[in-house]
Amino acid sequence: MTHIIDNVFLGSYWDSMCPQIIDGNNIRYVISVSYECNSMPHYNHYKPDAVLHQRYDILGDQDMKPFIFETIYQTIKQAQQEGKGVLIHCVHGMHRSPTFVLYYLLRRYQATIDESLNYLKQRRPVVDPPINYLNLLLTLPKVKQTLLSIK
Secondary structure (H helix, E strand, C coil): CEEEECCEEEECHHHHCCHHHHHHCCEEEEEECCCCHHHCCCHHHHCCCCCEEEECCCCCHHHCCHHHHHHHHHHHHHHHHHCCEEEEECCCCCCHHHHHHHHHHHHHHCCCHHHHHHHHHHHCCCCCCCHHHHHHHHHCHHHHHHHHHCC
16 A cells, blocks of 8 residues: 555555555545456445445446546545545456546646646566546546636
8 A cells, every 4th residue: 555645545455455554544535446346345334433435336437437536526525624534446447547646636736737647656676557537537528627727
């Protein structure tokens, strides 16, 4: 698992199962953006009151709906207000979950895609969202607004 910025952590399914990681980083929100992981047990399966778990069945960009990006963004903001950590994960923390973290970086810090992706790769070198995921980000209304405002 990698601490990205603020209260945001990016990781894999296995990170979501580790009590030392969840408890040790004050993570109280776990967001799974992986179809494959959502049928398997998670940490809150063993401690139901310990974390709020949001699950999104995402196989590819066709499942990445604008409302999911915005819901995750709002969850991160909520957790910040509460002083809690958020773990966003897919199977390996390389493709799907980094795309949602990129959305957060774009919205929160009004950075470009290149700046956000470079920062994310510095923090977690295995990050490698497919080009179609990056292109999808550019079509989202809130990202368009952000990119227009920084030109």
